[in-house]
Amino acid sequence: MAPKRRGRNCCYICLAVILLLGLLFLILGLTVFKAKKPITTVNSVSLKDLDVSFDITRLQVHLNITLQADLSVKNPNRVGFKYDPTSATLQYKGQTIGDAPVPAGSIGARETSPMNITLTVMADRLLSTNGLFSDVRSGILPLTTYVKLSGVVRVIFKIHVKTSTTCDLYIDVLNRKLANQTCHYKTKL
Structure with missing residues (x-):
């Protein structure tokens, strides 16, 4: 039972990291790297x-x-x-x-x-x-x-x-x- 729980927790942590990175890239794309008009x-x-x-x-x-x-x-x-x-x-x-x-x-x-x-x-x-x-x-x-x-x-x-x-x-x-x-x-x- 402990290995299943660890595996599930590892998946949740990976999913959270991926979501946070996606959110970070979205925020950077909409603020710092926002497209400006030439x-x-x-x-x-x-x-x-x-x-x-x-x-x-x-x-x-x-x-x-x-x-x-x-x-x-x-x-x-x-x-x-x-x-x-x-x-x-x-x-x-x-x-x-x-x-x-x-x-x-x-x-x-x-x-x-x-x-x-x-x-x-x-x-x-x-x-x-x-x-x-x-x-x-x-x-x-x-x-x-x-x-x-x-x-x-x-x-x-x-x-x-x-x-x-x-x-x-x-x-x-x-x-x-x-x-x-x-x-x-x-x-x-």
């Missing part, structure tokens, strides 16, 4: 190239723009963040006129990773857009950049994260420089 920041957007010419007889504008966007993604988690390949887009009045690939990568725990993206306008897409002639003639060209990163933070289990950045840019065509920019950031766990 933060995407646009540090600067610069105009690398701007060539504009007018065809007054056809009321057309020939435009070539190259933008350099310097982004940084901060991972505030105590574990790494792996993101999938994506692309950054350049838009004019809601129509995509340029894009640049962003390769897959990872950001270590509590690190900030820089990303330099060069966006070039696809002139053939821009020619079919209404209002370009009047915007260029007014001297200000409104553009929008959009970057979305989707990835995984692994804390006990996988947590899917999506972070996006949208910047409204206003290019001073006459002085060939960036006149103003306003950025908006969203992150979803």
Whole structure:
């Protein structure tokens, strides 16, 4: 009878230890290792190239723009963040006129990773857009950049994260420089 009781007590103790360890991991996962949202920041957007010419007889504008966007993604988690390949887009009045690939990568725990993206306008897409002639003639060209990163933070289990950045840019065509920019950031766990 004593060996059965010892065996039963040993099983109860093992079960209690397993439950306590599970509870400890759950508490750590929900507090110390809780998944936090990665933060995407646009540090600067610069105009690398701007060539504009007018065809007054056809009321057309020939435009070539190259933008350099310097982004940084901060991972505030105590574990790494792996993101999938994506692309950054350049838009004019809601129509995509340029894009640049962003390769897959990872950001270590509590690190900030820089990303330099060069966006070039696809002139053939821009020619079919209404209002370009009047915007260029007014001297200000409104553009929008959009970057979305989707990835995984692994804390006990996988947590899917999506972070996006949208910047409204206003290019001073006459002085060939960036006149103003306003950025908006969203992150979803």
